Amino acid sequence: MIDTQMMGQAFALLLDWQLLWLIPAGLLYGVIVGAIPGMTASLGIALVMPFTFHMTAIEALVFLSSIFTGGVYGGSITAIILNMPGSPASAATGFDGFAMARNGQQNEAQGYAIGASALGSLFAAVLVLVLLKPIATFALMFGPVEMLMVGVFALTIVASFKGETLGKGILAGGLGLLLGTVGVSWGGVYRATFGNMWLIDGLPVVPVILGILAMPGLFALAGESFVVNDALLRRPNFRKQLHGMIDSARYKMLLLRSTLIGVVVGALPAAGSSVASLVSWHSAKQSEKNNTIGDGDSRGVIASESANNASEMGSTAVMLALGIPGGGATAIMLGAFLIHGLTPGPRLLAENLDLGYAVFLAQFLQVALLPIAGLLVIAFSTWILKVPNQVLVPIVLAITCWGVFATRETFFDIGLLIGFGLLAYVMQRYGYPPIALLLGIILSDMLEPELIRAVATFDAVNLPNVILTRPIPLVLVLLTIISLYYSFRRRAQVKANDPETA
Amino acid sequence: MTTSGNRTELVMRLAVPTAIMLASLWYLGSLWDVRMRAQNLILVRPVVVAMLPFYLWIIVWEIRRHSALPAAQEAGTSAAVNVRDQVAFMCVSVVAVLLFYLFGAVPATAVLLVVSMWILRFRKPVVLILAPVLTSLLLWLIFVQVFGIRMPLFLTPW
Numbered sequence: 001m002i003d004t005q006m007m008g009q010a011f012a013l014l015l016d017w018q019l020l021w022l023i024p025a026g027l028l029y030g031v032i033v034g035a036i037p038g039m040t041a042s043l044g045i046a047l048v049m050p051f052t053f054h055m056t057a058i059e060a061l062v063f064l065s066s067i068f069t070g071g072v073y074g075g076s077i078t079a080i081i082l083n084m085p086g087s088p089a090s091a092a093t094g095f096d097g098f099a100m101a102r103n104g105q106q107n108e109a110q111g112y113a114i115g116a117s118a119l120g121s122l123f124a125a126v127l128v129l130v131l132l133k134p135i136a137t138f139a140l141m142f143g144p145v146e147m148l149m150v151g152v153f154a155l156t157i158v159a160s161f162k163g164e165t166l167g168k169g170i171l172a173g174g175l176g177l178l179l180g181t182v183g184v185s186w187g188g189v190y191r192a193t194f195g196n197m198w199l200i201d202g203l204p205v206v207p208v209i210l211g212i213l214a215m216p217g218l219f220a221l222a223g224e225s226f227v228v229n230d231a232l233l234r235r236p237n238f239r240k241q242l243h244g245m246i247d248s249a250r251y252k253m254l255l256l257r258s259t260l261i262g263v264v265v266g267a268l269p270a271a272g273s274s275v276a277s278l279v280s281w282h283s284a285k286q287s288e289k290n291n292t293i294g295d296g297d298s299r300g301v302i303a304s305e306s307a308n309n310a311s312e313m314g315s316t317a318v319m320l321a322l323g324i325p326g327g328g329a330t331a332i333m334l335g336a337f338l339i340h341g342l343t344p345g346p347r348l349l350a351e352n353l354d355l356g357y358a359v360f361l362a363q364f365l366q367v368a369l370l371p372i373a374g375l376l377v378i379a380f381s382t383w384i385l386k387v388p389n390q391v392l393v394p395i396v397l398a399i400t401c402w403g404v405f406a407t408r409e410t411f412f413d414i415g416l417l418i419g420f421g422l423l424a425y426v427m428q429r430y431g432y433p434p435i436a437l438l439l440g441i442i443l444s445d446m447l448e449p450e451l452i453r454a455v456a457t458f459d460a461v462n463l464p465n466v467i468l469t470r471p472i473p474l475v476l477v478l479l480t481i482i483s484l485y486y487s488f489r490r491r492a493q494v495k496a497n498d499p500e501t502a
Numbered sequence: 503m504t505t506s507g508n509r510t511e512l513v514m515r516l517a518v519p520t521a522i523m524l525a526s527l528w529y530l531g532s533l534w535d536v537r538m539r540a541q542n543l544i545l546v547r548p549v550v551v552a553m554l555p556f557y558l559w560i561i562v563w564e565i566r567r568h569s570a571l572p573a574a575q576e577a578g579t580s581a582a583v584n585v586r587d588q589v590a591f592m593c594v595s596v597v598a599v600l601l602f603y604l605f606g607a608v609p610a611t612a613v614l615l616v617v618s619m620w621i622l623r624f625r626k627p628v629v630l631i632l633a634p635v636l637t638s639l640l641l642w643l644i645f646v647q648v649f650g651i652r653m654p655l656f657l658t659p660w
Binding site: 036039047165167168170171172174175177178181185186187188189191192215218219220222223388389390391393394395397398399401402405406409411414415418421422425426427430432444447448451452455 | 588644
């Protein structure tokens with residue numbers, strides 16, 4: 001499946017001394033940008049795009065992909081320390097990472113995140129190098145019905161979230177699905193925009209995610225002295241970080257499964273790395289033995305981080321092979337290709353396959369350097385825990401406001417951040433899992449257009465028949481049933497052990 | 503917890519799902535007569551319909567839970583957490599939005615930090631002055647100078 005001659009040429013392309021500094025610089029910049037709440041990898045790539053104009057095509061592409069790799073990982077740093085994901089892709093990392101930090105295991109959690117990110121990227125790069133063309137062909141097999149079923153399958157994650165009852169999770173998820181439809185619809189109808197131009201494109205992801213995930217935590221921290229109460233456990237500990245990093249390699253099956261989920265979901269247009277990490281986290285919660293995922297289990301961090309980094313590979317593969325960007329970052333990278341006179345798609349693979357291979361080969365260098373860049377930033381960031389919450393919480397709020405403003409340069413987003421923060425706080429206070437609300441908003445963006453396309457193509461009456469007679473939707477239906485079965489069984493077990501928490 | 507505290511807790515527990523359900527029904531109603539109704543309701547209608555039975559289930563569950571729990575066990579806020587500080591900080595966050603809008607990013611950041619640190623009972627004068635100044639400067643350097651993002655820096659012409 002690998003064209004060896006082209007692979008040789010790809011190696012030759014990478015023998016460019018400029019790459020020696022471009023890769024570490026891109027990674028470090030990506031990790032820093034990714035770690036700032038509100039600043040995503042796509043925004044980081046967009047900001048440095050003008051600097052790549054004078055570079056050669058390979059230099060520009062490898063530099064931008066290094067930022068992408070660093071940015072996707074960087075989001076986990078603040079997700080672990082403050083439950084404030086630097087980017088949407090790290091939302092699931094905070095579930096277990098922050099719980100570990102609260103238990104004084106922030107050093108181990110950071111180590112697990114670096115290890116899983118590097119190994120996830122590595123496995124995914126190997127997978128994509130070998131299966132570049134089949135992955136692209138597989139992605140083309142996903143029409144509206146298949147994508148609709150991916151969304152329905154992902155919705156079953158709601159059953160995994162902790163809430164007082166399953167009904168509260170469903171109500172929160174339903175509200176999220178409705179909020180996700182706000183904005184101008186396909187028919188040109190303004191849905192609940194209240195005449196506000198900033199809502200025309202729907203609810204912006206960054207302030208909504210930070211509002212729902214980070215703000216309730218920030219409000220709660222305001223009433224406490226420190227994020228980690230034990231002074232001894234607050235110290236940065238390089239040995240523990242290293243231990244976590246190395247120990248993550250012990251979970252080979254989990255890493256492989258999460259990588260596969262990441263590559264497949266990342267390859268699907270419109271699914272994205274946040275869906276990939278959530279699906280992977282959910283899958284780990286259901287399949288890992290004796291797990292406490294959701295309550296501070298390192299396997300939750302590994303599942304989420306390996307999947308979101310792998311999804312980056314999947315979306316890059318599809319962008320290269322088909323010219324279809326899977327998300328914001330790949331859309332900007334597509335622009336970089338065009339600026340350098342290259343058009344991603346089947347012709348690129350036929351005429352410039354060496355360049356495609358080179359982008360993925362560079363990933364091996366990035367994987368080798370990512371732990372260094374990560375540990376450098378972590379060495380600084382873990383000192384944050386030594387700052388008392390009376391100072392830390394206001395500073396984090398200010399940084400978040402700046403980061404949220406930077407995305408669209410509007411004050412309205414700061415209002416959304418605080419508004420969703422208060423909503424999530426109230427929901428959490430009365431037993432509704434705010435993450436279900438977020439999942440609904442994320443999935444709504446995918447579900448509604450696919451549902452409209454599916455009904456337009458097959459008619460509503462025939463749709464169930466189509467779903468049950470096509471192989472991919474049928475597999476997804478079975479996976480949905482299995483997922484629901486395991487979720488209900490798990491809830492029943494928890495209820496049997498402790499009726500109050502079911 | 504007193505009986506009136508219990509009652510307030512129950513009212514809040516019933517008010518939250520009711521507010522969610524009412525908002526959802528209002529949203530469905532607002533799209534009922536629009537053009538291309540089928541497309542606009544394709545997801546909204548089934549979701550709202552599916553939410554209804556769960557809403558009723560939650561209402562029944564909350565009432566049964568309330569009557570089953572002894573007064574002392576009614577869910578309240580943990581005593582270990584300082585609720586006054588939480589609520590005060592929430593108010594400051596809301597005010598922060600107005601500050602950013604009225605005064606621009608740099609002054610708003612400085613004011614926000616001083617006020618919130620003070621409200622959270624931080625009293626070291628050196629830190630109270632240095633932290634806001636340094637943070638505002640650092641944010642200005644990173645966002646405006648390094649990333650080139652256009653931030654309304656000082657007084658916004660409103």
